[in-house]
Amino acid sequence: MTQLSPxxxxxxxxxxxxxxxxxxxxxxxxxxxxxxxFAVDDLRTVEVKPWARLDCLGVYINLDGNGGTxxxxxxxxPPGGKMAPEKHLFEKNVYVxxxxxxxxxxxxxxSRTSFEWKEGSIFSIPLNVWHQHLNGSGAEPARFLAVTTxxxxxxxxxxxxxxxxxxxxxxxxxxxxxxxxxxxxxxTGNTGRVNVWETNFIPDIETFxxxxxxxxxxxxxxxxxxxxxxxxAAHVSQFPVCTYKNAHRHGPGAHVIIISGHGYSLLWPxxxxxPDDVIRVDWKPGAMVVxxxxxxxxxxxxxxTPARYLAFRWGSQKHGFSLGVAMEGExxxxxxxxxxxxxxxxxxxxIHDTFxxxxxxxxxxxxxxxxxxxxxxxx
Numbered sequence: 001m002t003q004l005s006p007x008x009x010x011x012x013x014x015x016x017x018x019x020x021x022x023x024x025x026x027x028x029x030x031x032x033x034x035x036x037x038f039a040v041d042d043l044r045t046v047e048v049k050p051w052a053r054l055d056c057l058g059v060y061i062n063l064d065g066n067g068g069t070x071x072x073x074x075x076x077x078p079p080g081g082k083m084a085p086e087k088h089l090f091e092k093n094v095y096v097x098x099x100x101x102x103x104x105x106x107x108x109x110x111s112r113t114s115f116e117w118k119e120g121s122i123f124s125i126p127l128n129v130w131h132q133h134l135n136g137s138g139a140e141p142a143r144f145l146a147v148t149t150x151x152x153x154x155x156x157x158x159x160x161x162x163x164x165x166x167x168x169x170x171x172x173x174x175x176x177x178x179x180x181x182x183x184x185x186x187x188t189g190n191t192g193r194v195n196v197w198e199t200n201f202i203p204d205i206e207t208f209x210x211x212x213x214x215x216x217x218x219x220x221x222x223x224x225x226x227x228x229x230x231x232x233a234a235h236v237s238q239f240p241v242c243t244y245k246n247a248h249r250h251g252p253g254a255h256v257i258i259i260s261g262h263g264y265s266l267l268w269p270x271x272x273x274x275p276d277d278v279i280r281v282d283w284k285p286g287a288m289v290v291x292x293x294x295x296x297x298x299x300x301x302x303x304x305t306p307a308r309y310l311a312f313r314w315g316s317q318k319h320g321f322s323l324g325v326a327m328e329g330e331x332x333x334x335x336x337x338x339x340x341x342x343x344x345x346x347x348x349x350x351i352h353d354t355f356x357x358x359x360x361x362x363x364x365x366x367x368x369x370x371x372x373x374x375x376x377x378x379x
Contacts, residue, residue, distance in 0.1 A: 021068070022158035023151040027060055034060040038267065039281040039289040043145055043257070044097050048076045055084040062151075065290030067252025069152050069314065069323050070232065072288070076143040077101065077135040085132040089163045090153040091230045092146050093312045095205070095257060096121045097286065099142030105131045105180065107169065115180040115201055120259075122234070122310070123180070123201040124227030126173040128166060145288070147255045147312035149232055173229045175200060193317040196224040205310055206259055210238050215332035217344065218243035218371050226316045233316035238308040239301055242359055242367040247273070247298035247351075248331045248341040249291075251323045254313035256299075258287045261307025264358070265289050266351070267297045273348045293323075296342065298351070302358045344372045 020028075027034050032049045040046060040061060051058035054075065061072040074097070077083055087107075096117050103123070106112035107130045116136065117123060125131045135142040157163060176183075184199030195211045202208060202225070210221035220239040227234070236259070239245055244263075249270065256265070267289075268278040273296065281289045291297035301307040315321050333339025336346070352375070356366045369375040 021151075021155050023068070023071075023154040026150075026154055026160070027062070030060070032058045032060060034062055036062055036064065038064055038279060038292075039283070040287060042284070042286040043074055043288055044143065044286040046074055048074060048143075051075070053084065054086065056081070061288070063255075063288075063290040065252055065254070065292040065295075066151070067293045067323065068155075070147060070149050070253040070255075071151050072145060072147045072255055072312075074143060074145055075133075076141050077133060078141055080135060080138040082134040083132060085130060087128055087130045087164070088150075089128050089157075089166055090149040091124070091127060091228070091232045092148045093124045093227060093230070093232060093234060094122060095145045095147075095310060095312070097143045097145055099135065099137060099140055101136040101142045102134050103131055104134070105129055113177045113180050117201075118203070120204045120206045121202060122205050122225070122227075124230060126175065126200070126228040127170045127230070128168060129170075129174065145257065147232070175229065187317075194224070195222070196226055196317055198226045198318075200228050205236060206308070208236060210236060213237075213332070216248075216341075217246040218368065220245055224317065226318055229318070231316060231319045231321045232312065232314055234310060234312050236308060236310050237299075238306055239299070240306055240367070241301060241304060242364050243371075244300035244355060244368070245298060246332075246341050246343060247296045247347060249294055249296045250331055250340060251314065252290075252293035253323065254291060254311050256289050256291070257310045257312070258283045258285050259308040259310055260285055261301055261305050262303030263299065263301045263307050265291075265297055265299050267291050267295050270294050270296065273351060275350060300355050300358070302355070302362070302364075304362060304364060344368070345374075349374070 032051050048057035048059045057076040059074050096119050098119055100118040102114055102116045104112045104114050179200040182203050184197050187193035187196040210223045213222045222235055222237045225234040262284050264280055264282045266278050314323055330339045334341055334343050
């Protein structure tokens, strides 16, 4: 019988091994910065460094709220430049921050699809398909944010060749090439999917139509997106001037990018909204915040124009998938009914008082009396 070699003895003077995941090791090997924390002030101005693997400039962003499940990076293509081609076994959603350009997609060099993008475009590359991004300007850089499922993929397989050089073709993910021209399919409820636009490319997210979602509070509206048959999905939410949304909680990995408006978000552990435990993140266009797993969070329009944000996150309606507490309770149902949302009448009074003070500094006045009984003198 074959015998295994004995395990090496561990002595007291030997240094302890520091645990590091396959993904963390990969990021260290990339040679570009890695931003951590709760938020990024402005994705459009964050410093980027030369990124040899992709032949561009870049920075990784691994905020605490991703829970090690997904990540983000900013890539900048110099004027007249193009990134190195790539393909990989993790999903990737892209939001264009600045500039304009084009992307080539397809494993067969004789039949590749191309589409043009600009600031405000969002798109996704089908899983494990060859693609290359090109800057369309010879004078200005092009910059985009990508949110990917690389961490969970790399930590499961911990084999770069398998992830980046895998020949398998996901025929079910490729879809119709017209979806890279801005075409898609709208699902409004008769299939069990509500207000979902299914596509691979949206030319301009800043003007895309949103639909009323009164359950989330204060006249807000939203629209859901599902790209390239991914598990990772997205949505856009908009809420009126001088209002804010209900607090709610969910699992990790929701990257919230501010498209328009000025305001702030509050983040706090599930134990309760005690002021000393609450983190405030002030934001403007270009900012990004990722609420930690199972933390309540609440978004406030503290400016003089409507606020709109884009969220790249786990869990499409087509492919149910949850991490952490993502499916413990519906995000638009009160915690009193088993959901994950705090209704206005149940929130701590200081939350609105702080909002009113914030508005007063810019000459605004809260419009929340229609939604909060105590502001109308009701019990």
